Amino acid sequence: MNQAVLILIKPDGLKKSLTGNILTRLSETKLEIVAAKMARVSRELAMEHYKQLQDKPFFEELVKYLRGELHDRMKVMALVYWGKDAIKKCRDLAGATNPEEADPTSIRGSYGRITTTGVYENVIHVSSNESEAAREIKLWFGPDEIIVDMYPMKEIVEKDCKKNVWA
Numbered sequence: 817m818n819q820a821v822l823i824l825i826k827p828d829g830l831k832k833s834l835t836g837n838i839l840t841r842l843s844e845t846k847l848e849i850v851a852a853k854m855a856r857v858s859r860e861l862a863m864e865h866y867k868q869l870q871d872k873p874f875f876e877e878l879v880k881y882l883r884g885e886l887h888d889r890m891k892v893m894a895l896v897y898w899g900k901d902a903i904k905k906c907r908d909l910a911g912a913t914n915p916e917e918a919d920p921t922s923i924r925g926s927y928g929r930i931t932t933t934g935v936y937e938n939v940i941h942v943s944s945n946e947s948e949a950a951r952e953i954k955l956w957f958g959p960d961e962i963i964v965d966m967y968p969m970k971e972i973v974e975k976d977c978k979k980n981v982w983a
């Protein structure tokens with residue numbers, strides 16, 4: 817069964833110039849990339865993304881980390897990978913949440929670290945299951961940004977909606 821999974825290259829991954837290395841590692845999965853963009857991360861988006869963890873003592877630092885406040889770049893690279901067992905394949909390559917415990921050949925084991933203030937800088941986010949993937953992908957992408965139809969959508973007509981076009 818084809819699955820979709822959200823991958824975020826987090827601000828530490830971008831700052832360390834790891835985008836190419838990470839995409840190369842992920843290409844080992846032979847999955848298809850069906851959406852990709854650079855995204856600014858508002859505080860609301862970061863809090864919504866990690867809402868399951870809102871009661872954890874590290875939540876505030878985690879939100880700052882995802883926003884890029886710890887790496888002076890307020891952006892992440894967001895991608896959707898699509899294919900058979902996509903979640904397990906990507907999570908196996910990513911490695912354990914704690915980068916010091918992750919298999920050293922995994923992405924997090926190779927490139928992650930725990931800061932002296934206790935932030936797990938683990939380079940990438942990978943959705944943990946199908947329902948989380950659906951929630952996260954709909955949070956980060958609109959239907960027109962994904963090149964396969966994976967979730968139900970509807971057409972709406974927005975009146976007097978302002979948007980930027982090329983001048």
Ligand code: DAT
Pocket residue numbers: 869874878912913934935936938941942943944
């Ligand atoms: P994962 O990212 O492997 O799905 P998660 O969803 O449990 O792990 O946690 C989300 C992020 O929160 C994780 O990538 C890093 C951070 N985190 C988790 N546990 C932590 C801890 N004990 N201390 C600091 N940060 C933690």
Ligand code: MG
Pocket residue numbers: 942943944
């Ligand atoms: Mg998770």
